[in-house]
Amino acid sequence: MNLFRADRCLLCHEIINLPVGWVSLFSPEKEKLLCSDCEGKLQPILGETCRLCCRILNEFRREDLCIDCVRWEEDPEWQGVLERNISLYVYNDFLKEVIARFKYRGDYVIAKAFANPIKEKLIGDVFIPIPLSEERLFERGFNQSEALLSGAGIPATLGILTRVHTEKQSKKTRNERIHLPQVFQITEDTKIYGKKVVLIDDIYTTGSTLRHAAKLLKEAGAKSVESFTLARG
Amino acid sequence: MLKNELQSILSGKQLLPDELSFPPSDLLNYEEVTYKEGITFKNKKPICNRCGNSDPVWFAKFPCARCRNTEVYCRKCIMMGRISECTQLVGWSGPPPEIQLPDKILEWNGTLSKGQSAASIRVAEAIRKNKELLVWAVCGAGKTEILFPGIEAALAKKKRVCIATPRTDVVLELVPRLKSAFPNIPIAALYGGSEDRHVYAPLTISTTHQLLRFYNAFDTLILDEVDAFPYTVEESLKYAAVQARKPESAIIYLTATPSTKWQRECRSGKRDFVTIPARFHRHPLPVPLFEWCGNWKKLLTKGKMPAPVCKWVQQRLGVNKQSLIFFPNIKIMEKALPILRQIDSKVESVHAEDPDRKEKVQKMRDNLILILLTTTILERGVTFPNIDVAVIGAEEDTFTESALVQIAGRAGRSPKFPTGDVTFFHYGKTEAMLKARKQIVAMNREAVKKGLVDP
Numbered sequence: 001m002n003l004f005r006a007d008r009c010l011l012c013h014e015i016i017n018l019p020v021g022w023v024s025l026f027s028p029e030k031e032k033l034l035c036s037d038c039e040g041k042l043q044p045i046l047g048e049t050c051r052l053c054c055r056i057l058n059e060f061r062r063e064d065l066c067i068d069c070v071r072w073e074e075d076p077e078w079q080g081v082l083e084r085n086i087s088l089y090v091y092n093d094f095l096k097e098v099i100a101r102f103k104y105r106g107d108y109v110i111a112k113a114f115a116n117p118i119k120e121k122l123i124g125d126v127f128i129p130i131p132l133s134e135e136r137l138f139e140r141g142f143n144q145s146e147a148l149l150s151g152a153g154i155p156a157t158l159g160i161l162t163r164v165h166t167e168k169q170s171k172k173t174r175n176e177r178i179h180l181p182q183v184f185q186i187t188e189d190t191k192i193y194g195k196k197v198v199l200i201d202d203i204y205t206t207g208s209t210l211r212h213a214a215k216l217l218k219e220a221g222a223k224s225v226e227s228f229t230l231a232r233g
Numbered sequence: 234m235l236k237n238e239l240q241s242i243l244s245g246k247q248l249l250p251d252e253l254s255f256p257p258s259d260l261l262n263y264e265e266v267t268y269k270e271g272i273t274f275k276n277k278k279p280i281c282n283r284c285g286n287s288d289p290v291w292f293a294k295f296p297c298a299r300c301r302n303t304e305v306y307c308r309k310c311i312m313m314g315r316i317s318e319c320t321q322l323v324g325w326s327g328p329p330p331e332i333q334l335p336d337k338i339l340e341w342n343g344t345l346s347k348g349q350s351a352a353s354i355r356v357a358e359a360i361r362k363n364k365e366l367l368v369w370a371v372c373g374a375g376k377t378e379i380l381f382p383g384i385e386a387a388l389a390k391k392k393r394v395c396i397a398t399p400r401t402d403v404v405l406e407l408v409p410r411l412k413s414a415f416p417n418i419p420i421a422a423l424y425g426g427s428e429d430r431h432v433y434a435p436l437t438i439s440t441t442h443q444l445l446r447f448y449n450a451f452d453t454l455i456l457d458e459v460d461a462f463p464y465t466v467e468e469s470l471k472y473a474a475v476q477a478r479k480p481e482s483a484i485i486y487l488t489a490t491p492s493t494k495w496q497r498e499c500r501s502g503k504r505d506f507v508t509i510p511a512r513f514h515r516h517p518l519p520v521p522l523f524e525w526c527g528n529w530k531k532l533l534t535k536g537k538m539p540a541p542v543c544k545w546v547q548q549r550l551g552v553n554k555q556s557l558i559f560f561p562n563i564k565i566m567e568k569a570l571p572i573l574r575q576i577d578s579k580v581e582s583v584h585a586e587d588p589d590r591k592e593k594v595q596k597m598r599d600n601l602i603l604i605l606l607t608t609t610i611l612e613r614g615v616t617f618p619n620i621d622v623a624v625i626g627a628e629e630d631t632f633t634e635s636a637l638v639q640i641a642g643r644a645g646r647s648p649k650f651p652t653g654d655v656t657f658f659h660y661g662k663t664e665a666m667l668k669a670r671k672q673i674v675a676m677n678r679e680a681v682k683k684g685l686v687d688p
Contacts, residue, residue: 008290013308093588106315107308108295137298139251141315147295 009035010113011098033113041094045087045232053207054087054232072211082214083224085204087232088117095231099202103144111144111151114230118152122228124198126191129156130213131163131184145200148230156200160188161213174206184213186220193221198228205233234259239266241433243325245393245450247283247476249314250323252446254431257323265327271320272305281307283316283445285472309469312425313445324448332391332435335417339385341378348509348685349379355507357383360392360453360483367486367495370509371518371676372613372642376487377407379509380455381414383485388418388435392452395437395477397444399461401425403614407438441470447477454478455485460492460635461613489613489642490635490672511680515687516651518673519644521637523666526658529626533568542625542658543576546604549621550577555597556621558606559640561629566606569625573606582606613639619650627657627666637669 007016016035034042048057050066052073060067072078089095102110129145137143149156161184197217199210204227214225234255242253247269250257260266272279280287286309296303299319306317316322345353352368359366360383370376380396387394396411398404401424408422421434423443430446441456456474459467478484491499498504512518526539549556558573560566563584573580581602583593590610596602597617605611609631622644624632632640637657644653657666680686 013291101311105311106295106306107293107311108306109293109308141297141299141317142295143298150296 091231111147189220247448271316284310353379367506374509398457444473511685514648618647
């Protein structure tokens with residue numbers, strides 16, 4: 001807490017009003033990074049969700065799995081590859097805008113806005129951000145998944161998983177994404193052997209990217225591979 | 234890349250290398266290409282050389298994958314692409330492209346009202362002499378047409394002209410009007426996502442934000458609705474305007490509601506200005522009525538509406554008169570909606586983040602909505618021909634003098650329906666309310682004096 005300079009919301013830049021009192025003066029408080037308006041527009045994933053991918057369940061389900069995960073798990077090639085996915089928020093219009101500003105406009109500091117929930121919910125041995133191709137990394141100037149980890153002060157393990165350049169994911173259909181040739185490669189495996197690995201990405205959409213990465217990591221000796229994303233698309 | 238292509242893309246611009254549609258290596262062959270540091274430091278404090286931001290709270294740092302340094306970037310203009318320490322703004326020091334003029338530049342046959350033509354002469358004069366002029370024209374005065382003779386004179390002298398306005402909707406509305414007035418002049422329309430962004434044209438119509446991409450470009454810059462932004466945004470747009478115009482150039486400000494500071498400067502003779510105190514239809518502006526309605530906030534939390542407001546709404550419903558009711562914010566409006574729906578179930582509401590905003594405004598235009606509750610988003614720009622207007626909680630801070638003048642300016646727009654009721658419901662009059670009414674009354678008085686309204 002800063003007594004003399006007002007804290008500003010990382011997203012809308014309005015001054016954050018905190019209740020001032022003896023408690024807030026003397027207790028070590030969590031740094032407030034978002035105003036209550038913006039915080040309110042982020043929609044945590046609540047209710048009954050798919051055991052595997054964290055999607056909010058609707059009628060297209062089989063027991064506690066969503067229909068997409070049923071399809072993945074029925075395929076022997078992909079069965080059990082991804083232990084589970086944890087996502088923080090529903091990918092609503094507000095978060096869409098926030099992520100676009102963060103990743104495409106390149107407003108790096110926005111990653112910090114999610115530091116508290118990431119610190120709370122991210123558990124594992126090794127944290128690997130989904131890598132960008134060199135071209136994409138040059139274009140954006142930073143890797144958004146790495147930024148999320150670093151904003152939360154969690155060390156990222158780099159150099160294990162690397163990527164070959166392809167087209168943008170968002171320009172492909174689901175079918176094209178799932179039947180993609182492997183876009184990742186493992187360059188070093190000593191750090192993941194027998195470890196609980198967590199992959200970090202900004203959005204879980206079809207889960208294809210994450211499963212391709214998870215598959216390689218498991219083959220390279222990881223005990224289990226989970227994924228953690230900001231948004232569930 | 235040919236030299237003349239590069240010349241038309243870069244002339245009068247300051248672009249990020251990432252914004253170019255060709256590889257930056259193409260730039261290396263031409264000595265006319267200029268480079269400017271994106272961020273510089275003064276007393277160790279960063280300054281953004283595109284938007285002029287120097288407030289430390291608007292900067293952040295990131296580890297740049299390009300230069301492998303942790304460097305400062307500007308958050309203020311980030312929506313136009315990120316500027317960081319290793320970014321350079323690309324420009325052009327050579328001559329601009331040659332413009333071919335048609336025989337006849339202006340093909341507009343309309344006539345100007347007496348008030349309009351007086352202002353029009355002053356505008357043309359300011360453009361000719363590269364001066365600064367404020368056009369203080371009431372809502373509905375017909376501001377666009379008064380620019381035509383001045384623009385014509387500028388184009389004839391091969392001067393480059395730009396009209397900048399805050400909102401994309403207005404750019405889209407202005408472009409066809411100017412295209413039909415200047416049918417043989419190339420016009421570039423610039424807004425976020427526009428296809429004309431690399432077009433060099435003698436006449437440019439742009440959102441105010443897009444001015445950030447220009448440098449030393451315009452001989453005449455016309456800034457519409459200078460008062461439309463909150464102060465902090467206004468500062469950076471002012472910077473953008475200074476950057477975009479040439480050092481020797483004319484600047485015309487258009488507004489219905491100049492700030493208190495500007496009004497003072499006008500009165501004390503420090504600012505050159507011209508007024509159009511009457512609407513083109515020669516009827517006076519509706520003067521707002523103030524009606525005390527008690528502690529409306531408290532009533533609203535109890536699920537009630539002040540009686541005078543209910544009565545006002547019922548009167549409009551009784552005679553089927555379309556009305557806009559302004560609320561200080563979304564929360565208050567959402568409390569009021571169910572209460573007013575008890576009076577009439579067809580009452581609708583709209584606010585900035587409403588996904589159906591466009592459809593609702595269209596329905597109001599098509600007369601399918603009778604009573605529309607709104608926040609200040611409909612305060613300017615929108616015209617409904619025959620409406621009454623009310624403000625609930627006119628004493629709230631949201632309702633500044635200029636907001637209130639604009640709101641009152643929604644009524645009586647059409648020559649067929651030149652009058653309309655404007656009521657400010659309040660729990661204590663404010664300075665802003667009084668100033669707004671005073672401004673409207675003064676304009677009406679001046680209009681009578683100058684013979685611009687019919688008795």
